[in-house]
Amino acid sequence: MSxxxxxxxxxxGACRSRGEGIYSIMARTPLGDVSAEKLNIINSVVQDFHLPGVRVTGRQRVQLLGIKEEDLQAVVERLGQVGEVCKYFVQACVGNTACRFGMQNSLAMGADLEAFLNTTNLPAKLKSGVSGCSMSCAESYVRDVGMVGKKSGWTILFGGNxxxxxxxxxxxxxxxxxEEGLKIIGKALxxxxxxxxxxxxxxxxxxxVGFEAVRKAVFDR
Ligand code: SF4
Incomplete structure (x- = not known):
């Protein structure tokens, strides 16, 4: 294949070129999760193809760098599902699964949001963040779609950048x-x-269009 x-x-966005026949591939690390099995696959690819290493991106993804054009197909095949980036991925903090400030389970919520978003087809790139409390470590307030956990439930945010x-x-x-949060996000989208x-x-x-128009479309339609 060419x-x-x-x-x-x-x-x-899975594969990028910096020119001169050198490519990078974004591994699939949903919600920043990198299991031992995935680490082994990534590490074996890095070693076997003599890559300079990986980069952890600002959005919790792992990028394999310095792939030569002639190795690209073999690297993609070796990565298998690890190389299958989804269309809309979600950034999430650990929430109440591992953080003492966590009010909600942002990892479970992030997984549900990611599954939902990947059933949609949107006009532009969409970034989203799910945070387990108002400290907003997943940058929910500056994401297209954001969720922030409180004791009483979720705050739903829209239109950040x-x-x-x-x-x-x-x-x-x-x-x-x-459940309500996902419905509201669905209507806004x-x-x-x-x-x-x-x-x-x-x-x-x-x-x-004005935020009021978005609010009306979600709650008054
Ligand atoms: S947003 Fe809150 S729950 Fe999530 S990691 Fe930051 S402090 Fe912890």
Whole structure:
């Protein structure tokens, strides 16, 4: 298979080139989870293909660097499912599974959110973060979709962005259950999908249409 065809067959963003026939591949590490089995696979690929190493990205992903073009197909095959990046992945903190401040199980919530998001097809890139408490270690307030755990349930955030035009997300709902939270996010994303311009991120969308329009679409339709 040609390199172009191989890259086209991978999920968007899974394989990147810095030019000169050198590529990198993003391993699949859902919610920052890297099991011993995955570490072994990644480590064996790094050693066998003499890669310079891996990089842990700011969004809890593991990127294998320095892959030569002639090795790309073999690396993809060796990585198997570990190399299968999903379309919309979720950043999450450990929440009450391992943090003393955690009010909710952000890992379980993040897994449910990720499964839900990957049933959708959105107009632009979507970043999301699920935090177990208001310290917001998963950066929920500057994500397109954010969730923050409180004793009473989840705060649902929409329209945040941490890029060069930083925007703090608006609060769509407070103290809702996990199930309600997903429904609210689904309705907000439906409205966004129906009305956003191509490649318009949620932050710019909310600025253009106004947060009240999003709120009405979620609660008054
Ligand atoms: S957001 Fe809260 S629960 Fe999550 S890691 Fe940070 S302090 Fe702990």
């Amino acid at each position: 390199t172009d065809k191989l890259i086209a067959s991978l999920p968007a 941490a890029g060069k035009q930083v925007r703090k997300a608006d609060v769509l709902a407070e103290s809702v259950s996990a 439906d409205f966004y999908s129906e009305n956003a311009k191509k490649k318009e991120r949620t932050a710019r969308f909310v600025e253009r």
